[in-house]
Amino acid sequence: MFYFTNGLGSQMEKTMKATMTTAEVVNQWFVNHYTCPRCGAQWEDEWSSTVDDECPECQTRNISPHHSEEVAP
Numbered sequence: 340m341f342y343f344t345n346g347l348g349s350q351m352e353k354t355m356k357a358t359m360t361t362a363e364v365v366n367q368w369f370v371n372h373y374t375c376p377r378c379g380a381q382w383e384d385e386w387s388s389t390v391d392d393e394c395p396e397c398q399t400r401n402i403s404p405h406h407s408e409e410v411a412p
């Protein structure tokens with residue numbers, strides 16, 4: 340499993356999703372919804388797991404998604 344902490348990592352995950360055929364990456368895909376506890380920013384991102392993310396507004400790290408939707412790969 341791969342973990343990244345910023346937008347670059349997200350882009351790499353998406354590239355991997357498009358190019359890799361191994362089961363772990365493509366079997367599950369999530370749209371994670373985040374709310375920053377510090378500044379209240381809300382955003383969502385797509386991941387192959389329910390990973391923590393970094394606030395795009397104030398760069399607070401290790402924010403857990405408050406909601407995750409599983410989507411078809």
Ligand SMILES: [Zn+2]
Pocket residue numbers: 375376377378379380394395396397398399
């Ligand atoms: Zn924030």
